[in-house]
Amino acid sequence: MQNTEQYVVGIDLGGTKIAAALFDSKGEILNRERMETANARTAEEVVQRMIDMVRSVSLGHPLSGVGLASPGAVNSKEGIVLHGTNLPEWENVPLKKWMGEALGVEVQVVNDANAAAWGEYVRGAGKRSENMVYVTFSTGIGAGIVLDGKLLLGTTSFAGELGHNIIEPNGPECICGNKGCWEMFASGTAIRNSALELMRSRPSAIAELAAARNEAISSKHVFEACMQEDAVAVEVVDHAVYYMALGLANAVHTFNPDRIVIGGGVSKAGDQLFPALRAQTEKLVMKPYLGTYTIVPAGLQDDVGLIGAAALFHGS
Ligand SMILES: [Zn+2]
Structure with missing residues (x-):
């Protein structure tokens, strides 16, 4: 045989x-x-x-x-x-x-x-979708787009750099040289940095959570502190979720996906993130898009x- x-x-x-x-x-x-x-x-x-x-x-x-x-x-x-x-x-x-x-x-x-x-489209949380936007929130923001079942590459295969969409023209300078890119507001690094900034003048459980495990402060500790209703963490997460949703709403308007798959370290925040992210994105998309997409955590790991x-x- x-x-x-x-x-x-x-x-x-x-x-x-x-x-x-x-x-x-x-x-x-x-x-x-x-x-x-x-x-x-x-x-x-x-x-x-x-x-x-x-x-x-x-x-x-x-x-x-x-x-x-x-x-x-x-x-x-x-x-x-x-x-x-x-x-x-x-x-x-x-x-x-x-x-x-x-x-x-x-x-x-x-x-x-x-x-x-x-990978998410074929074997993970994007299975059985047709138009999928994948966004990974980690050190920066990475993204990939599948339209009509095909990976969108573009003329020179550079399509999908959503992390460098400019959302605040007067925002902080990004490594790409522009100001106010999405990843300056919504990446894991951005979450950590805004927590550090607030912690200069206000006490927060974030520092203790990181110190207890001998770890450098990261977005993970911010989400954990948010779960304990730490005021600094709640403020940082609210701000980050608003900006994450802003970028997702732009992606919804641009690609009209049926599914948005969220990966990266930040996506592990689970219930600390997803209900708020879905609600905030719904506030920002235009009415005809409501109910046309779902926002789900990635299905595959490392x-x-x-x-x-x-x-x-x-x-x-
Ligand atoms: Zn940039």
Whole structure:
């Protein structure tokens, strides 16, 4: 009997580590490997490691493809990492060509936010939706859009940079050089920073919660303190939820999604976040959009990049 199983390797390339996994057609992980990139400096060294990982993780199975999630600016049509934000020496690295030639298989490359969006759409909280907006609130804000069942890439594969939509022209300066980008108000970093700002003049349980676990103050502690009705935390969360909803309302008006999937560390705030976020977004969208979308937490955890990268072959 002929074996019709289609094996795919997904790779999640991060700033400090590479994760790779072998998937079957159902999206089950059959084997996985993980490697630090700290002592591999050049793009050539990192690519060679990924080639070795694909060979070893695939356990000798013939592959239908290798899907790769990369940080930074990626031209997905050409499979080139144009500029790696967490990979400082990466400029115009032709990943698809180098890896495809070495391995003799088709290689597809997307940026990590798009991979996560596609992973959620195919295997996670976006399943059975048709038009999905994925937003991850973590250090910054990442996003990926699926329209009519297709990952929206745009002319140069840069579509979906919602975190850099300007929502306050006179707001604080962003790393991109503009002022008042969405991520300056609604990311995990923004939540932490506004808590620190208020804590300069007001006492708050946030500091104790972080100190008790020997952790640096983060948005996680702000949400925990909010649960205890700490006044500073409540104020910070209310402010952040307003801005998160503002960006989501813009996305609703732009893409008319049926589902909005929220990922990233901030999404773990659960009931501290979602009811308020849904209510605030409803206040901001125009009437015809009410009831046309749902806002749900992401369904996949740390493997979302890997899963989404592999699903570039299995999902379409
Ligand atoms: Zn920006």
